[in-house]
Amino acid sequence: MGAVRGTASFASISLVLLLMALLHAQGTAPAAPLTLVSRDGRRPLATTIVNGQELVALEDLAALFLFDVREDTLAGGLTVVYRGQSIVMSPGQPMALVRGRVVPLPAAPVRSGARWLVPLDFISRALAPIHDTRIELRRESRLLLVGDIRVPRVTARIDAPGPPTRATIEVAPAAPVTITTEAGRLIARIDADGLDLSGPIEGAGLIEGIRAGEQPRTVAVLLTARAGAAMAVAGETGGVTRITVEVTAPAADAAAPAPPREPAPPPPAPATRPPLQTIVLDPGHGGDDAGVRGARGTAEKDVTLAVARRVRTLIETRLGVRVILTRGDDRAVGLDERAAIANNSKADLFLSLHANAAPSADLAGAEVFHLRLDREGEDARRAAESEAVALPVLGGATRTIDVMRWDLAQVRHVDASAALAAVLDEQLRAQVPMGSQALRQAPLRVLTSVNMPAALVEMGYLTNEDQERQLGSEAFQSSLAQGIYNAVLRFRLYLEEHRVS
Missing domain, CATH: 3.30.457.10 (Copper amine oxidase-like, N-terminal domain)
Known part of the structure; x- marks a missing residue:
């Protein structure tokens, strides 16, 4: 009986302890x-x-x-x-x-x-x-x-597995971003006191994942072993900094034949033409025409050619797009000849580079111009939207083509050119000082006759002593080239979104 009482007592104590634990948990x-x-x-x-x-x-x-x-x-x-x-x-x-x-x-x-x-x-x-x-x-x-601290919310997503694999990182409210490339990853360093970062993003395509970086206030885009070139461009829209990431496959992977399948698939539909295949860069002036010359002797023709070469290198090595310079050395090229080079090359984008001058030595900053139409140009634009000519072709059929005067070729591209200029203004602003009225319209002759989206960049004022020193430095020229390259990348996304060819 004592053993039975002891067992019962132990059971009662255990039950009480269990009930207390449950009550504490609740x-x-x-x-x-x-x-x-x-x-x-x-x-x-x-x-x-x-x-x-x-x-x-x-x-x-x-x-x-x-x-x-x-x-x-x-x-x-x-x-x-x-x-x-x-x-x-x-x-x-x-x-x-x-x-x-x-x-x-x-x-x-x-x-x-x-x-x-x-x-x-x-x-x-x-x-x-x-x-x-x-x-x-x-x-x-x-x-x-x-306290007065900046801790933006950071979200990330993979938009397309590709290749190319595309991802977007958004920082709200907007904050300055610096992007660097390390072994196997892109690092976005965000200028803030801290980050409110959403959970890690699982990978897809050529991106292994997106997560917080090892250093404070950084986001890391991890790349797979099969990834080729990786590019990232940051821009601000509506108070949000948006980082667009694109990762391409190596050339060898792109060229590798696909393994045979049974049964054989039907022939694929014709591939969509990439929106940017050829870009024409126009370094202003040249030869006997030195353009603006600063007090220290810096010539506009030398600055424009140096920056154009840097931009060409960035675009060709990172995007694989063909780049043509209207002049590759110190020679004179007429305005009509520059337009002819772009049109005959069937270029998808034309960008003219210049340096500015002003009576006041205080003026400084880069500016971006796109074409402003006069009344004749507006009439031509409306006519281009409604008029066409049917020409006979071999076999008895006809082909419809638009007919327009050579000196009004730009009118059909004014909207795309305005978008290009806006993107240039946005991306250059992140790299170099901009003028007080940096985005402008003007009836510039060099833009009038090119049959593609076009803009002109005045990279700074050589009549300003400090800016002349900047324009002559390799570091500032590299910043200009990076801003222009970033704008080209963003404009390519614009063309893809708007299906402009």
Whole structure:
């Protein structure tokens, strides 16, 4: 009988312990801490789960935000006081009185031993309105931002597995971005105090994945072993910085024959023509025509040729697009001849490079021009949209073609040219100083006769002493070339989206 009583007693104790454990699990449990981010750095802020609600200790908040907590032992109320402003709460009441206004809370304050716990939303709903420091709670990412700091939200996605594999990284609100290439990855370094980065993105195609970089405030695009060239361009639209990533397959992979399949597939449809196959770069002036010459002797013709060569190298090596220079050395080329080179090459884009001059030595900054039509040009544009000529061809059929004067060839491309100019302005602005009115229209003769989207870039003022020094330096010329290359890449995406050929 003693053994039976002992067994029963042990069973009862075990049952009581089990019930206590279950009640504790239903009542209080630790939660993943918040990360408080401020100018002083990062630190964890502990929270706990009570009856399904996430709570934080009021004394921990008081130490961080320097407020006083006063407890009315008779009435059982709590008052938070910060610089003459107060928050009043009562146990059992899921609300707070803030500046005389009732603010609902998801749970009432509760006592846990000697500590008072308040719901997490107390921070944003009650404390933030009375505090003189900016406080922002981001529950989803477990962040508590304090002070005037920049922690943009960063999201990423893979748009197309390809090849080429395309991905997009968005930074909101917009922030400056620097992109570098390391072994097997692209690194986007974002100028901010911290990043609110969504979870890692699984890979597809030639991208192995997108995740937080090893260094603070960086995002890494990891490439597979089969990846070839990788390019990334950052631009700002609507207050969001958008990083467009494109990863191509190596040339050997692209040329490798596909393994035979049974049964043989039907012949594929004709491939869509790539939107950019040939680009003409027009280095302004040349030969006896030196263009503008700065006080230090820097000649416009030398600057335009140097930058054009750098742009050609970037485009040919990174995009594999054919690039033609209207002049490859120091020689004179007429305006009509420059247009003829572009038209006879059936180029998809024409870009003329120049350096500027002004009576005032204070003017500085790059500018981008696209064609402005006069009344005759507008009439020609409307006519081009409605008129065509049918010509006979071999076999008895006819072919419909547009007919237009050579000196008005540009009119059909004015919308695409305006888009090109806008992209140039956006991308150059991220690389070099821009003028006060950087995006402009003008009836420039060199643009009038080219039968493709076209723009002209004035890269800076040689009549400005500081800018002349910049335009003559290799570093500044490389920045100009990078901005133009980035614009070409973005414009190619524009053409693909708008199906312009």
